[in-house]
Amino acid sequence: MAEKPVWKDDFPISWVDDHYVTRREFTKSLVLVSCAAFCANGALVALAARERRREGEKIEPRKIGSVHDVPVGGSRVFEFPGPGEPCLLVRLDAERFVAFGQKCTHLGCPVLYRKESRQLHCPCHEGYFKAEDGSVIAGPPPRPLPRVEIERKGDELWAMGFRK
Amino acid sequence: MGHGIPEVMPTRRVRAERTRSLTVIYAVMVSIMILILLQFLLLMVALEDFLSGHRAILWGAMAASGSCFVAACWLIRYVAGRRT
Numbered sequence: 349m350a351e352k353p354v355w356k357d358d359f360p361i362s363w364v365d366d367h368y369v370t371r372r373e374f375t376k377s378l379v380l381v382s383c384a385a386f387c388a389n390g391a392l393v394a395l396a397a398r399e400r401r402r403e404g405e406k407i408e409p410r411k412i413g414s415v416h417d418v419p420v421g422g423s424r425v426f427e428f429p430g431p432g433e434p435c436l437l438v439r440l441d442a443e444r445f446v447a448f449g450q451k452c453t454h455l456g457c458p459v460l461y462r463k464e465s466r467q468l469h470c471p472c473h474e475g476y477f478k479a480e481d482g483s484v485i486a487g488p489p490p491r492p493l494p495r496v497e498i499e500r501k502g503d504e505l506w507a508m509g510f511r512k
Numbered sequence: 513m514g515h516g517i518p519e520v521m522p523t524r525r526v527r528a529e530r531t532r533s534l535t536v537i538y539a540v541m542v543s544i545m546i547l548i549l550l551q552f553l554l555l556m557v558a559l560e561d562f563l564s565g566h567r568a569i570l571w572g573a574m575a576a577s578g579s580c581f582v583a584a585c586w587l588i589r590y591v592a593g594r595r596t
Contacts, residue, residue, distance in 0.1 A: 371537050375591050378544045382584040385551035389570075389577040392558050396567045455563045490564060 407509045412437060415503045418445070423461035425450060428496060428507045435496050436461060436468070437505070438479055445505060447496035448482045454489040468493065540587045547580040547587075554580075 412426040418439040426447075428435045434450040438461050448468065450458045457472035467485060468477040475487030482493035497508040558573035 371534075371541065372591050375537060375541045375544060376588060378541065378548060379581075379584050379588050382544065382548050382551060382581045385548060385555055386574075386577045386581040388555055389551075389558055389574040392555075392562050393570050393574050396562055396570050400567070453565060455560065456565075490566070 409499075409506050409508045412447075412498075412505050412507050415445075415500070415505060421463045426507070429509075434458060435507070437498070438468075440466070440479060445498050445500070446479065446482075447498050447507060448477070448493035449496070449510070452489055453484075453491040453493060454487070459493065537591055540591050543587055544584045547584050551577045551580045 407429040410428055412428065412435075413424065418424045418437060420439055420442055423436055423438045425434050425436055427433055428447075435447050436450045436459065437445060437447045439445055448459070452459050452470035452472065452475050454470065454473055454475055457470050459468040459470045459475070459477065461467075461479065462469050466479045468479055468482070469475070470477075470487065470489065473488050475489040476485040477483065477489070477493050478485055482495050484490075484492055495511040497511055499506045499508050554573045554577050558570050561567060561569050561573070
């Protein structure tokens with residue numbers, strides 16, 4: 349009969365036994381998953397509260413470019429009121445500029461301007477908005493796009509804030 | 513002969529006890545899984561609500577998710593002390 353190696357006295361647990369997960373351990377780990385789901389929900393609430401607080405802050409007017417930067421029928425993305433908050437500037441005709449928040453009001457996908465139909469299109473779920481006022485034409489978006497007040501100072505375009 | 517408890521009885525009792533424990537553990541396991549499914553559903557709804565900018569049901573979803581977590585913690589006490 350083969351003699352038992354000495355190291356087995358120091359390490360008596362085999363890998364198989366070490367990796368064995370009992371039903372009890374598995375059930376306990378399910379509670380951790382439950383805790384993680386709860387924490388994720390809490391994180392969403394915290395993010396929403398932070399955004400609400402930021403909405404209440406005063407928005408500083410900001411220069412977003414020159415009249416010559418956007419051709420007639422063209423569009424341009426700019427960040428307003430701060431970095432990471434994209435808005436879309438659209439030149440409807442020679443004198444008319446409109447701007448909207450670029451995040452679709454459905455699930456936050458970026459909307460794009462379609463010159464031929466004069467609509468803003470969300471490619472994620474086929475949402476359509478009117479380029480003149482940002483109102484919903486078709487698709488799942490529940491609300492119009494937030495409109496940015498644009499002011500022209502000579503050749504410069506300024507974003508003044510969001511229209512209430 | 514004929515006096516006292518037969519030899520097989522303790523074994524049966526142990527087996528019955530083990531079966532009972534297993535039933536409890538499986539019942540708890542399934543219940544917690546259902547609660548987790550419910551929590552994922554709530555999380556999905558809350559995420560959609562957050563992304564759409566409504567934020568009307570976020571607190572409700574968090575409260576419901578918290579209740580599910582508390583229920584899972586309450587259920588786990590049935591398993592924590594058992595040896596199966």
